[in-house]
Amino acid sequence: MSLNFAAEEQVAVAAVRRACMLTSSVFNKLVKNETLVKGDKSPVTAGDFAAQAVVNTILGRAFPDDPIVGEEDANDLRVESGATLKNRIVELANETLTAELGIGEMAEWGLGPGQSRTADELLDAIDRGTYEGGRTGRMWTLDPIDGTKGFLRGEQYAVCLALIVDAKVQLGVMGCPNLPVDASNPDGPRGCIFVGIRGHGSKQLTMSGSDPRPLKIPTFADEELNFLESVEAAHSSHSFNDRVAQLLGIKRAPIRMDSQAKYCCLARGDGGVYLRMPTGVGYKEKIWDHASGSVLVEEAGGVITDSRGEPLDFGLGRTLGENYGVIAAGKAAHVKVLAAVKQAKEEEAKSKGNL
Ligand SMILES: Nc1ncnc2c1ncn2[C@@H]1O[C@H](COP(=O)(O)O)[C@@H](O)[C@H]1OP(=O)(O)O
Numbered sequence: 001m002s003l004n005f006a007a008e009e010q011v012a013v014a015a016v017r018r019a020c021m022l023t024s025s026v027f028n029k030l031v032k033n034e035t036l037v038k039g040d041k042s043p044v045t046a047g048d049f050a051a052q053a054v055v056n057t058i059l060g061r062a063f064p065d066d067p068i069v070g071e072e073d074a075n076d077l078r079v080e081s082g083a084t085l086k087n088r089i090v091e092l093a094n095e096t097l098t099a100e101l102g103i104g105e106m107a108e109w110g111l112g113p114g115q116s117r118t119a120d121e122l123l124d125a126i127d128r129g130t131y132e133g134g135r136t137g138r139m140w141t142l143d144p145i146d147g148t149k150g151f152l153r154g155e156q157y158a159v160c161l162a163l164i165v166d167a168k169v170q171l172g173v174m175g176c177p178n179l180p181v182d183a184s185n186p187d188g189p190r191g192c193i194f195v196g197i198r199g200h201g202s203k204q205l206t207m208s209g210s211d212p213r214p215l216k217i218p219t220f221a222d223e224e225l226n227f228l229e230s231v232e233a234a235h236s237s238h239s240f241n242d243r244v245a246q247l248l249g250i251k252r253a254p255i256r257m258d259s260q261a262k263y264c265c266l267a268r269g270d271g272g273v274y275l276r277m278p279t280g281v282g283y284k285e286k287i288w289d290h291a292s293g294s295v296l297v298e299e300a301g302g303v304i305t306d307s308r309g310e311p312l313d314f315g316l317g318r319t320l321g322e323n324y325g326v327i328a329a330g331k332a333a334h335v336k337v338l339a340a341v342k343q344a345k346e347e348e349a350k351s352k353g354n355l
Pocket residue numbers: 042043071143145146147148149229230231232234235236257258259260283289
């Protein structure tokens with residue numbers, strides 16, 4: 001029987017839950033000077049930094065020897081021009097770390113009333129996330145807000161945390177504060193946590209980490225299949241997906257959603273295929289954008305590969321290396337989608353050759 005990572009699961013769920021409390025509460029209060037534009041033109045908010053500070057503080061206390069590959073770093077907060085944003089992040093992170101949640105996590109992990117950290121401690125916690133990754137050993141990977149653009153629009157985003165051991169994802173935990181608990185009731189209650197543990201299945205929990213519901217990807221009839229795809233056309237090619245859908249005879253419209261919430265929706269059967277093809281040259285997918293989603297999907301009975309049918313390699317460092325896209329689906333659907341993707345790629349290559 002494989003390890004069940006019970007201690008890691010407990011810590012990761014607690015950390016993700018606290019980070020989700022933070023991001024939900026900050027959303028309504030964000031003001032203009034609480035968002036920066038990073039070097040790659042993507043936005044980052046006080047919520048991203050503060051959520052990374054909270055999760056890394058908790059991981060640092062519970063597993064002090066584990067390195068972390070996190071999306072954000074504190075460089076922009078250590079300079080004079082970042083002082084206002086830094087103060088806001090310290091305030092938000094401490095509000096969250098000291099909250100009294102009435103569960104048995106608190107003293108042991110340095111959480112709860114009276115457990116405020118200094119600004120330096122919190123910036124250092126953010127910078128615990130600068131690990132380079134690699135092929136061997138244990139490491140965590142964190143996206144404190146995946147789908148920042150969705151977060152800013154008040155739509156879908158996810159707090160994503162995964163444990164990787166020797167380049168294999170063993171545990172993935174995702175918090176989706178805005179995701180309907182039940183897709184068939186889109187106006188009903190929102191907010192859920194998803195957990196995948198290698199060899200032990202996938203489940204959906206409430207936002208407080210209770211009431212586990214096992215997840216299994218259903219087998220879709222061909223006419224029921226549909227795509228889960230990015231909202232942002234710059235992140236993944238909509239036109240390529242349309243061609244693949246056409247080749248497969250798919251009639252249902254795609255579900256467009258930001259973030260790894262798409263993997264959560266795939267794992268519980270809200271949609272049948274996650275397809276993400278590169279839009280242009282240069283962008284490399286990051287390990288924190290796929291690690292937790294990949295184990296969730298696999299443990300719900302699905303398959304995840306690149307567009308050549310090769311497994312994603314989490315041992316290359318902070319990125320997944322050269323970008324061949326991502327296909328995730330239930331077993332039977334994956335075979336069909338992979339074949340259609342190959343055909344669409346051949347067509348594309350031919351039409352480029354003929355130009
Ligand atoms: N040019 C890009 N191509 C693909 N993905 C990107 C690009 N820029 C940012 N991302 C990341 O894509 C993910 C969102 O993808 P999706 O389109 O599936 O919602 C996020 O992780 C986002 O980072 P971030 O975590 O900063 O939001």
